[in-house]
Amino acid sequence: MENLLITILLTSIPILLAGLGELVTEKSGVLNLGVEGMMLCGAVAALGSVLIFGNPYIGILFGAIAGILISTVFSFFTITLMTNQVATGLGLTIFATALTGLIGEPFVGKTAASLPKLEIIFLSDIPYIGKVLFSNDILVYFAIFLIFFIHFGFQNTKIGIIIRAVGDNHDSAHSIGYSVKLVRWISTSFGGMCAGMGGAYIPLALTPHWSEGMTAGKGWIALALVVFASWMPIRLLIGALIFGGITILQFVAQARGWDVPSQFLNMLPYLATILALALISFRLRHNNYAPACLGKHFLGNK
Amino acid sequence: MYKNFLKIITFLSILVSPFLYTSAYAKTKVGFVYLTTPGDHGWTYAHELGKQMVKKEFGNDVEISIVENVPEGPDATRVIRELAKQGNQIIFTTSFGYMEPTLKVAKEFPNVKFEHMTGYKRTKNVATGNIRFYEGRYVQGVVAGLMTKTNKIGYIGAYPISEVIMGINAFAQGLRSVNKKATISVIWANTWYDPVKEADAAKVHIAEGADILAQHTDSPAMLQIAEKNGALGFGQSTDMGAFAPKAQLFASVNNWGPYYIKKIKQLKDGKWNTGDGPDHWAGNTWGGLSTNMLTLSSFSNMPSDVAKKAQEAHDGIKSGKLKIFAGPLKTNDGKEIIGAGKTLDDGALWGMNYYLEGVTGKVPK
Numbered sequence: 001m002e003n004l005l006i007t008i009l010l011t012s013i014p015i016l017l018a019g020l021g022e023l024v025t026e027k028s029g030v031l032n033l034g035v036e037g038m039m040l041c042g043a044v045a046a047l048g049s050v051l052i053f054g055n056p057y058i059g060i061l062f063g064a065i066a067g068i069l070i071s072t073v074f075s076f077f078t079i080t081l082m083t084n085q086v087a088t089g090l091g092l093t094i095f096a097t098a099l100t101g102l103i104g105e106p107f108v109g110k111t112a113a114s115l116p117k118l119e120i121i122f123l124s125d126i127p128y129i130g131k132v133l134f135s136n137d138i139l140v141y142f143a144i145f146l147i148f149f150i151h152f153g154f155q156n157t158k159i160g161i162i163i164r165a166v167g168d169n170h171d172s173a174h175s176i177g178y179s180v181k182l183v184r185w186i187s188t189s190f191g192g193m194c195a196g197m198g199g200a201y202i203p204l205a206l207t208p209h210w211s212e213g214m215t216a217g218k219g220w221i222a223l224a225l226v227v228f229a230s231w232m233p234i235r236l237l238i239g240a241l242i243f244g245g246i247t248i249l250q251f252v253a254q255a256r257g258w259d260v261p262s263q264f265l266n267m268l269p270y271l272a273t274i275l276a277l278a279l280i281s282f283r284l285r286h287n288n289y290a291p292a293c294l295g296k297h298f299l300g301n302k
Numbered sequence: 303m304y305k306n307f308l309k310i311i312t313f314l315s316i317l318v319s320p321f322l323y324t325s326a327y328a329k330t331k332v333g334f335v336y337l338t339t340p341g342d343h344g345w346t347y348a349h350e351l352g353k354q355m356v357k358k359e360f361g362n363d364v365e366i367s368i369v370e371n372v373p374e375g376p377d378a379t380r381v382i383r384e385l386a387k388q389g390n391q392i393i394f395t396t397s398f399g400y401m402e403p404t405l406k407v408a409k410e411f412p413n414v415k416f417e418h419m420t421g422y423k424r425t426k427n428v429a430t431g432n433i434r435f436y437e438g439r440y441v442q443g444v445v446a447g448l449m450t451k452t453n454k455i456g457y458i459g460a461y462p463i464s465e466v467i468m469g470i471n472a473f474a475q476g477l478r479s480v481n482k483k484a485t486i487s488v489i490w491a492n493t494w495y496d497p498v499k500e501a502d503a504a505k506v507h508i509a510e511g512a513d514i515l516a517q518h519t520d521s522p523a524m525l526q527i528a529e530k531n532g533a534l535g536f537g538q539s540t541d542m543g544a545f546a547p548k549a550q551l552f553a554s555v556n557n558w559g560p561y562y563i564k565k566i567k568q569l570k571d572g573k574w575n576t577g578d579g580p581d582h583w584a585g586n587t588w589g590g591l592s593t594n595m596l597t598l599s600s601f602s603n604m605p606s607d608v609a610k611k612a613q614e615a616h617d618g619i620k621s622g623k624l625k626i627f628a629g630p631l632k633t634n635d636g637k638e639i640i641g642a643g644k645t646l647d648d649g650a651l652w653g654m655n656y657y658l659e660g661v662t663g664k665v666p667k
Contacts, residue, residue: 001509003505003508003509004506004509004510007502007505007506007509011502105339108338108339108341109341109342109343109344109347111522111526111545114530202498206498206501206502207497207498207500207501207521207523207526207527208526209497209521209522209523211495211496211497211498211521214496214497214498216496216498216499247502248502248505248506251489251502251503251506252506252510254487254488254489254490254663255456255487255488255489255506255507255510255512256487256510257487257662257663257664259664261666261667262490262492262666
């Protein structure tokens with residue numbers, strides 16, 4: 001049981017990291033559909049750098065940098081040149097899928113070092129939950145820290161409130177003197193960094209390989225989760241765990257010989273998303289959590 | 303003047319035509335279609351090794367073109383057609399999913415020979431070649447039965463098709479020949495190659511108590527997860543010992559080279575044929591341990607008495623003394639397939655849609 005819980009937690013980390021990044025990006029009013037592509041860039045950069053330098057921590061760094069770089073391309077097009085965000089985001093994913101396939105070609109079949117587990121003394125000895133929660137690699141702790149960091153940041157810090165202001169009403173934010181474009185550039189880069197790290201997590205912890213398109217739709221799930229979580233970091237954690245849980249559950253069901261078609265279990269996370277979205281929009285018809293300026297261009301310049 | 307020019311040309315061409323003919327004969331153009339990039343392990347790499355043997359055997363007498371990363375489906379049709387257009391005389395399509403595309407293009411190019419690996423549909427110019435992968439899996443079952451402590455074997459399958467199911471059943475036969483208590487549970491990955499999914503499936507198997515893992519998917523991910531978690535397992539298609547030196551017991555190795563060489567030789571001698579027999583299976587080239595199309599990598603991470611048992615099983619299958627699917631055979635829900643004294647024939651193997659005793663669960667519909 002413990003092992004299963006650990007597996008579920010680890011499986012949800014890439015989605016969680018990428019989702020947290022996208023949440024911040026969207027809070028500033030930018031809809032970046034390129035999460036999948038940014039994750040792939042992070043994955044290939046992480047694996048490549050680990051193969052070269054031999055240290056998995058370097059992999060995290062390179063994954064993050066790759067995510068930032070590719071998101072900068074997106075920012076340049078959508079924020080500076082004001083291209084359509086949806087089209088640019090989709091284009092980014094398609095471009096990154098092919099690009100990473102090309103870059104990753106020499107890495108196929110090579111094995112990279114994995115992130116070591118860091119046991120927290122005393123805490124990891126707590127029965128049942130100790131092994132699950134306190135005997136993980138650094139990115140797990142980082143992701144959990146990030147949830148609270150972002151939650152707290154949006155509620156209680158000036159920077160968080162500025163990002164929200166820019167996302168909810170960019171004209172007002174502009175009129176009281178904030179640089180809308182700068183805030184959006186930074187938020188998008190943060191999103192890119194998180195997606196890059198989420199992607200990096202796959203070869204660094206889940207399976208020490210590169211294979212083309214190895215994120216296998218995790219970026220899209222992260223995007224859906226942000227909406228599912230109605231832009232709240234803690235709900236995002238719950239959503240990511242549900243997705244991770246179901247991913248693993250379909251294998252458990254098979255291993256135990258439960259008489260459920262695996263295709264049905266494959267479908268469940270998406271069904272859950274649709275139901276959740278329907279429920280949320282029903283309940284919150286008058287109080288939409290989506291940033292009001294999400295996906296809108298800021299035309300005023302300073 | 304033009305008349306003279308024509309004369310000279312005609313004369314010259316008559317003069318050189320025998321040489322043209324011989325050089326065209328000598329240099330056979332051979333095409334290969336690969337599912338992925340060869341890398342250094344697994345299914346396509348095994349074909350790549352076969353191709354290298356062809357190169358070694360024929361040297362400059364063959365001109366080889368390869369197309370990598372060809373998805374199964376309409377793209378494959380386009381690629382195979384292109385290879386045929388470029389004048390390749392024999393084209394090897396090296397994955398099951400190329401069956402329909404191969405047949406389609408073969409119709410358009412009746413003078414080109416097509417070799418579809420692991421398929422079963424043949425026409426005048428389409429031959430098939432396949433390996434009895436299940437023979438290696440019987441030996442795996444023997445080793446698993448002797449090595450397991452938890453009596454739980456985790457098996458990762460790609461798709462529930464007869465090819466994979468006969469492998470699981472052969473494994474079960476080997477397992478039960480030495481250990482009646484052990485059972486196999488199967489997880490279908492629904493993909494041939496996806497290291498992330500294969501790793502997830504392996505983790506779940508281990509979490510569920512399996513200590514020996516077997517796979518009918520392509521990446522070394524399963525073995526690496528086994529290595530990390532102190533479990534043991536078997537490599538697929540090529541020796542994967544380098545990925546998991548402490549976890550790999552042995553690997554079933556696909557050896558395509560001799561088949562490729564045989565067929566190219568046939569073509570050069572004008573004797574190429576599809577080997578078609580009275581039914582789908584009889585004429586098919588379906589070689590196993592006895593023809594060296596399947597070999598086993600060296601036994602490791604096991605005590606010598608287990609290795610000895612494994613070698614005995616290997617030798618028995620190779621010599622034909624050991625019949626893997628000899629009766630009495632029962633499905634895992636108690637139905638009798640055949641009684642004592644009978645053996646399943648090849649056709650019955652390709653019709654397998656049930657698990658034999660020793661496997662848990664049901665075959666997905």
